Amino acid sequence: MSFASLGLSAEIVRAVTERGYTEPTPIQAQAIPVILKGGDLMGGAQTGTGKTAGFTLPLLQRLADKQIIGKGHIRALVLTPTRELAAQVEESVRMYGKHLPLKSMMMFGGVNINPQIKQLHGRVDILVATPGRLLDHLQQKTVDLSHVEILVLDEADRMLDMGFIRDIKRVIAVLPKKRQNLLFSATFSDEIKLLADGLLTNPALIEVARRNQTAELIEQRVYPVDRERKRDLLTHLITENNWFQVLVFTRIPAMAIHGNKSQAARTRALAEFKTAKLQVLVATDIAARGIDISELPHVVNYELPNVAEDYVHRIGRTGRAGSSGEASSLVCVDEKKLLNDIERLIKRDIPVVNVPGFDVDPRIKAEPILNGSNRGQGGGGRGQGQGRSQSAPRAGGAGRTGGAPRTGGGKPAGAPKPAGAGRGPVPSGAQHRSGGRGR
Ligand code: AMP
Numbered sequence: 001m002s003f004a005s006l007g008l009s010a011e012i013v014r015a016v017t018e019r020g021y022t023e024p025t026p027i028q029a030q031a032i033p034v035i036l037k038g039g040d041l042m043g044g045a046q047t048g049t050g051k052t053a054g055f056t057l058p059l060l061q062r063l064a065d066k067q068i069i070g071k072g073h074i075r076a077l078v079l080t081p082t083r084e085l086a087a088q089v090e091e092s093v094r095m096y097g098k099h100l101p102l103k104s105m106m107m108f109g110g111v112n113i114n115p116q117i118k119q120l121h122g123r124v125d126i127l128v129a130t131p132g133r134l135l136d137h138l139q140q141k142t143v144d145l146s147h148v149e150i151l152v153l154d155e156a157d158r159m160l161d162m163g164f165i166r167d168i169k170r171v172i173a174v175l176p177k178k179r180q181n182l183l184f185s186a187t188f189s190d191e192i193k194l195l196a197d198g199l200l201t202n203p204a205l206i207e208v209a210r211r212n213q214t215a216e217l218i219e220q221r222v223y224p225v226d227r228e229r230k231r232d233l234l235t236h237l238i239t240e241n242n243w244f245q246v247l248v249f250t251r252i253p254a255m256a257i258h259g260n261k262s263q264a265a266r267t268r269a270l271a272e273f274k275t276a277k278l279q280v281l282v283a284t285d286i287a288a289r290g291i292d293i294s295e296l297p298h299v300v301n302y303e304l305p306n307v308a309e310d311y312v313h314r315i316g317r318t319g320r321a322g323s324s325g326e327a328s329s330l331v332c333v334d335e336k337k338l339l340n341d342i343e344r345l346i347k348r349d350i351p352v353v354n355v356p357g358f359d360v361d362p363r364i365k366a367e368p369i370l371n372g373s374n375r376g377q378g379g380g381g382r383g384q385g386q387g388r389s390q391s392a393p394r395a396g397g398a399g400r401t402g403g404a405p406r407t408g409g410g411k412p413a414g415a416p417k418p419a420g421a422g423r424g425p426v427p428s429g430a431q432h433r434s435g436g437r438g439r
Helices: 010-019 026-036 051-065 083-096 114-121 131-139 156-161 165-173 190-199 211-217 227-241 263-274 308-315 333-346 372-382 428-438
Strands: 041-044 076-079 104-107 126-129 150-153 180-185 204-207 218-224 246-249 280-283 298-301 325-331
Touching: 010 051, 010 083, 026 041, 026 051, 026 204, 041 051, 051 076, 051 083, 051 126, 051 150, 051 180, 076 083, 076 165, 083 104, 083 126, 083 263, 104 114, 104 131, 114 131, 126 131, 131 165, 156 165, 156 180, 156 190, 165 190, 180 190, 227 325, 263 280, 298 308, 308 325, 308 333, 325 333
Parallel strands: 041 180, 041 204, 076 126, 076 150, 104 126, 150 180, 218 325, 246 280, 246 298, 298 325
Antiparallel strands: none
């Protein structure tokens, strides 16, 4: 399938080809025709699926088809939860629309409002904004949204998580009643459904496979460690394995990008990270949301997230677009329950690697090493590699081959899941890591 066959114009197909895309991703193949026809859409997709181009390309085309000469008005509004995502979406709009005479603008808080006011005096066809700052402009009457034809809520679930629902409703209240609405969300909670019910008219529902079902390219592993030694272990892993471009998630805003940093500092940190000048970037879930770094090789969970679904979002930063990645979680004894929740959600055990010298709190490996026959229904596919409690070089064949899904029928519901030793095969990538230093 080609972009042209989806009904996109020559100018847009040219921009996409120049970007290097040869064929549409599944969400693009499904969403583009629906949006081109003018219908509402509810899209279940998260970052990494190509959803941005999925709504941007047809949006640009619809606006270009009905060209309005003159100063113009804001005709499309895209709301995003974070500044980073706003910047990325607006960059995509500019890139895909580079052969079209349309102007876009990004708008977010944390920066001086005056340049934004000035920019709004000029031509803006497409506005990409975070809800809070947009509301400021509305209150100051520095933005006119009375000609908006298309509204996009990107990562709507995150916007709700971040408490933007009232802001969003206030924005929607000033938009023309007749318009096209597109809502994208990685999850469909009752709250999202309620929002969608009030917003969308006969929407097409498009859902692409969640990453937790398609993430075979991501090597996931758990490193048991004492709480106090996480920092040391992280340093050890990064230096010993020579990891580059490591995105570290913590629950506590620690270093690089988080909401309280100035926008300039955040943008700089991200740019340096992307060009691999900065080796490690530490981020909270919210700050990291929507960061688009393709082929990011390493994601580290310094702490497991409280909400299991966030694990999926986090590891979705790696192993994108056909490239492989590694997701490592430093897990201490307090986090056993969180690990269980995650494994239940992703329907697989995450292989455990014990690093010599990082003795684990005995409680985390308290459970006996089980042999294959004790592993219940799941034992068949996971019987090899038992008893690996050290990361000594492993015999060939103990590793998981070819990244095949390892669910193996799954464990019996409620079966104990040792977070320590003996849980299954070692990921193939871990073999050369532990044994490979001498290579
Ligand atoms: P998104 O889900 O919109 O954040 O996009 C994820 C990544 O996929 C971005 O780096 C895009 O540049 C890339 N991408 C989007 N569409 C395609 C495509 N059709 N072919 C290859 N890569 C794509």
